[in-house]
Amino acid sequence: xxxxxxxxxxxxxxxxxxxxxxTTKDDASAVSANGLKxxxxxxxxxxxxxxKDDDTLVIRRFENEQNNDFKFCILFTNGMISSTxxxxxxxxxxxxxxxxxxxxxxxDAIMYHVLFSNSVEKISEVNKVIESIVSGDTILFAEGSxxxxxxxxxxWQTRAIEEPDGEKLIRGPREGFTESLIMNIxxxxxxxxxxxxxxxxxxxxxxxxxxxCLCYIEGIANDQILKELNKRLDTINIDGITASGMIxxxxxxxxxxxxxxxxxxxxxxIIAAKLLEGRFAIIVDGTPVALTxxxxxxxxxxxxxxxxxxxxxxxxxxxxxxxxxxxxxxxPAVYVALTTFHQEMVPTPLxxxxxxxxxxVPFPTVVEVLGLLITFEILREAGxxxxxxxxQALSIVGALVLGQSAVEARLVSxxxxxxxxxxxxxxxxxxxxxxxxxxxxxxxxxxxSIIGLYGYIFGILGLLIHLFSLRSFxxxxxxxxxxxxxxxxxxxxxxxxxxxxxxxxxxxxxNNRVRNTSGGKKK
Amino acid sequence: MKHARGLLSILLxxxxxxxxxxxxxxxxxxxxxxxxxxAIDKNEQxxxxxxxxxxxDFEMAGKEAKQSGxxxxxxxxxxFDAVRxxxxxxxxxxxxxxxxxxxxxxxxxxxxxxxxLDLMFRDTEMREEMYVLISKEKTxxxxxxxxxxxxQTSSDNIQSMITNQKGVGLAPIVKVYELVDIxxxxxxxxxxxxxxxxxxxxxxxxxxxxxxVFKSDKLVGFLNLDETxxxxxxxxxxxxxxxxxxxxxxxxxxxxxxEIFTTKTKxxxxxxxxxxxxxxxxxIEVALGELETSVDYIKKDKQDKLKKDAEAKVKASVEAVIKxxxxxxxxxxxxxxRITKANKPSVWRSAKQEGTNLFKxxxxxxxxxxxxxxxxxxxxxxxxxx
Numbered sequence: 001x002x003x004x005x006x007x008x009x010x011x012x013x014x015x016x017x018x019x020x021x022x023t024t025k026d027d028a029s030a031v032s033a034n035g036l037k038x039x040x041x042x043x044x045x046x047x048x049x050x051x052k053d054d055d056t057l058v059i060r061r062f063e064n065e066q067n068n069d070f071k072f073c074i075l076f077t078n079g080m081i082s083s084t085x086x087x088x089x090x091x092x093x094x095x096x097x098x099x100x101x102x103x104x105x106x107x108d109a110i111m112y113h114v115l116f117s118n119s120v121e122k123i124s125e126v127n128k129v130i131e132s133i134v135s136g137d138t139i140l141f142a143e144g145s146x147x148x149x150x151x152x153x154x155x156w157q158t159r160a161i162e163e164p165d166g167e168k169l170i171r172g173p174r175e176g177f178t179e180s181l182i183m184n185i186x187x188x189x190x191x192x193x194x195x196x197x198x199x200x201x202x203x204x205x206x207x208x209x210x211x212x213c214l215c216y217i218e219g220i221a222n223d224q225i226l227k228e229l230n231k232r233l234d235t236i237n238i239d240g241i242t243a244s245g246m247i248x249x250x251x252x253x254x255x256x257x258x259x260x261x262x263x264x265x266x267x268x269x270i271i272a273a274k275l276l277e278g279r280f281a282i283i284v285d286g287t288p289v290a291l292t293x294x295x296x297x298x299x300x301x302x303x304x305x306x307x308x309x310x311x312x313x314x315x316x317x318x319x320x321x322x323x324x325x326x327x328x329x330x331x332p333a334v335y336v337a338l339t340t341f342h343q344e345m346v347p348t349p350l351x352x353x354x355x356x357x358x359x360x361v362p363f364p365t366v367v368e369v370l371g372l373l374i375t376f377e378i379l380r381e382a383g384x385x386x387x388x389x390x391x392q393a394l395s396i397v398g399a400l401v402l403g404q405s406a407v408e409a410r411l412v413s414x415x416x417x418x419x420x421x422x423x424x425x426x427x428x429x430x431x432x433x434x435x436x437x438x439x440x441x442x443x444x445x446x447x448x449s450i451i452g453l454y455g456y457i458f459g460i461l462g463l464l465i466h467l468f469s470l471r472s473f474x475x476x477x478x479x480x481x482x483x484x485x486x487x488x489x490x491x492x493x494x495x496x497x498x499x500x501x502x503x504x505x506x507x508x509x510x511n512n513r514v515r516n517t518s519g520g521k522k523k
Numbered sequence: 524m525k526h527a528r529g530l531l532s533i534l535l536x537x538x539x540x541x542x543x544x545x546x547x548x549x550x551x552x553x554x555x556x557x558x559x560x561x562a563i564d565k566n567e568q569x570x571x572x573x574x575x576x577x578x579x580d581f582e583m584a585g586k587e588a589k590q591s592g593x594x595x596x597x598x599x600x601x602x603f604d605a606v607r608x609x610x611x612x613x614x615x616x617x618x619x620x621x622x623x624x625x626x627x628x629x630x631x632x633x634x635x636x637x638x639x640l641d642l643m644f645r646d647t648e649m650r651e652e653m654y655v656l657i658s659k660e661k662t663x664x665x666x667x668x669x670x671x672x673x674x675q676t677s678s679d680n681i682q683s684m685i686t687n688q689k690g691v692g693l694a695p696i697v698k699v700y701e702l703v704d705i706x707x708x709x710x711x712x713x714x715x716x717x718x719x720x721x722x723x724x725x726x727x728x729x730x731x732x733x734x735x736v737f738k739s740d741k742l743v744g745f746l747n748l749d750e751t752x753x754x755x756x757x758x759x760x761x762x763x764x765x766x767x768x769x770x771x772x773x774x775x776x777x778x779x780x781x782e783i784f785t786t787k788t789k790x791x792x793x794x795x796x797x798x799x800x801x802x803x804x805x806x807i808e809v810a811l812g813e814l815e816t817s818v819d820y821i822k823k824d825k826q827d828k829l830k831k832d833a834e835a836k837v838k839a840s841v842e843a844v845i846k847x848x849x850x851x852x853x854x855x856x857x858x859x860x861r862i863t864k865a866n867k868p869s870v871w872r873s874a875k876q877e878g879t880n881l882f883k884x885x886x887x888x889x890x891x892x893x894x895x896x897x898x899x900x901x902x903x904x905x906x907x908x909x
Contacts, residue, residue: 340549344620344648348559351552351621352579356588358553359581365551449549 082155208240278509341452560624560678592676692764710860
């Protein structure tokens with residue numbers, strides 16, 4: 001029932017989006033049917049009508065110095081352009097040029113002999129004119145020509161390349177993506193200098209017209225996944241995309257699962273590595289976070305630094321991350337189950353000290369644990385959103401007031417504080433999975449507060465069933481656990497020496513699996 | 524329709540889970556009293572059980588809760604009854620899973636311990652790994668209520684005494700399940716560690732003092748500390764311990780202590796002249812632990828003499844214990860019957876049919892082999908200079 005409603009609702013929305021957008025789009029198509037006019041003023045009038053009430057549109061008329069019959073007009077959006085480029089490469093040569101003489105093929109002559117620009121294109125449709133103006137290009141109209149030139153003059157302020165705050169490392173490249181699509185693409189391109197590296201642009205968002213770029217390495221990437229990915233991108237029909245996370249959600253496999261089937265990173269080196277494994281990257285204009293597909297479970301535990309440092313160390317780090325996952329998932333649930341249902345399972349000295357700590361605490365254990373979990377989430381959320389200047393105040397209130405005073409006032413017991421602290425720190429070690437952790441942790445806690453360890457085990461079973469039923473673009477989410485292949489294990493909970501990692505994952509890059517035949521000293 | 528079915532199945536699973544699940548009693552631990560040990564006596568009239576329970580109590584001393592053991596007494600016609608009656612006295616439910624010590628009074632032990640053991644064996648909360656002891660005092664509760672030398676609870680004190688027997692080898696360690704196993708088995712009788720109060724630094728503290736010997740489930744007597752070790756040698760239960768030997772040297776008695784590292788005992792029934800004999804072969808590996816003399820017993824000839832004397836001493840003590848048990852108690856605590864049943868079933872069967880007591884007149888042939896491994900860190904005795 002619910003499903004059919006959804007399907008019905010979708011075309012409605014589409015129509016609505018179209019009509020909301022209608023004023024500009026319909027007018028534009030009506031005009032473009034006629035195309036541009038011969039006279040300069042008529043063309044200017046068409047465009048300025050379309051950009052009515054938009055004061056950022058600049059219309060600059062000028063003439064050739066030698067021959068006043070050659071009248072020109074350039075149109076651009078203020079703030080999106082580089083003034084020097086327009087002044088020096090468009091206006092100046094056009095004003096001073098002596099090489100243009102006849103009005104016949106005037107635009108061609110300008111294109112070939114006058115303009116100092118690397119990207120000039122002749123257009124005749126009003127639609128294209130609008131597109132160029134809003135994307136920061138300059139439109140050149142000439143008197144007597146029913147066509148226009150669109151000249152690249154994009155220039156706006158972008159953030160400098162910095163190390164991303166979300167993904168720090170000690171050894172390895174430090175650059176991170178910025179909000180500029182072209183800059184991000186160049187960063188990826190610099191890491192993979194091959195003509196097999198493909199960048200496919202497309203525009204998403206009826207209003208936002210956000211540019212996104214699909215990258216993959218031809219010959220390694222799986223065509224079926226490419227087809228599926230294109231299909232899903234085609235279905236996106238939304239008014240605007242403001243960050244890549246929205247695309248990730250729109251193309252993900254399971255809408256309700258807290259586990260992501262689309263990966264994300266701010267680092268070009270990670271993107272390059274994923275592309276080399278046969279994955280696809282989606283870089284979105286205006287977001288420093290790029291997406292990778294397919295994304296499987298074990299990628300939560302992989303970090304780029306694992307491949308840059310000694311493999312013993314990185315294997316231990318991997319194991320620690322898995323341990324963190326398990327701790328963060330289970331500690332509150334297991335604590336509640338053991339202390340309220342299965343006291344016989346706790347060693348005698350420990351149960352006595354827990355009992356001693358619980359003396360005088362007014363709340364049941366489960367309420368205590370749940371309350372502290374929520375408190376921690378509040379602290380975390382407040383810490384993320386608030387201005388950094390208040391940070392110190394928060395940590396004092398959080399650590400001192402909530403931690404120490406609550407124990408001293410006997411509102412909570414000390415073991416629970418330790419349990420929650422360990423749970424949350426372990427959760428923080430796995431930033432990307434923390435949302436899923438938070439949800440499953442609370443569900444486990446509720447289960448085990450109802451029927452003890454049985455509930456916990458049922459929770460675990462449910463989680464496993466869910467994880468094993470997930471797929472990311474056709475690739476099983478628990479890939480390495482499903483088919484026990486020694487080759488695939490080498491880059492999971494441990495990181496084998498690079499010399500042993502000879503093949504790409506089977507499901508992700510089935511056609512071109514060999515990636516490494518280095519012999520080292522042995523050869 | 525589809526959703527209704529899904530919802531219904533989830534509801535069914537949930538109700539089944541909660542209703543059919545074995546343990547589903549949420550209880551916060553501070554709401555129960557943790558029992559650390561208990562003693563069972565008969566009351567003065569002798570018609571009811573008197574159960575003395577040591578519980579862990581928490582006193583709020585400022586911010587922290589201080590643990591201490593408190594005693595609660597309760598009477599009942601059965602032990603379960605007495606245990607339940609405690610709620611009427613202290614108002615809290617007792618939690619028995621962390622109780623480690625059970626002390627049974629002599630009176631009850633003489634009448635038979637199996638009625639007492641049933642609850643420990645049957646109840647879900649009580650552990651079958653509980654240690655069982657027999658009080659040598661008049662009542663069991665006075666042992667439990669001992670005056671402690673160290674700041675710990677009485678039960679913890681007794682429990683650590685028992686668990687650390689590995690390093691002493693002076694008392695048998697018996698848990699409830701082992702006790703029940705042996706009670707049910709043919710050809711072996713039960714022993715339990717005996718405990719009594721002794722004066723130490725002006726305080727009456729509990730001390731393990733040998734072994735309580737049972738015939739079937741009734742107490743028949745005690746072995747003292749000196750007799751307990753040979754008993755443990757025969758039953759192969761000794762792990763560590765000391766053997767002290769007095770050597771007669773020129774003008775004095777030299778006290779020498781040997782530290783046991785490993786022991787291994789092999790008991791084999793042999794039939795010679797149609798009579799059953801038990802060959803007991805005890806192999807002991809020791810080191811010189813203490814030489815209270817300047818005579819060098821590390822030298823070959825002296826060492827050989829020491830070895831012979833030690834072997835003779837162990838052999839004599841083992842034979843003496845067997846004799847004592849045969850004559851005084853006539854109960855097969857060594858498990859010779861069990862060994863005969865396993866190795867010579869025909870002999871066992873015929874003896875059983877004829878109703879003869881195999882153990883009473885059993886001949887034993889004890890062989891002791893001691894190996895002196897080393898002399899610890901010093902290679903010679905301390906010499907007296909001028």
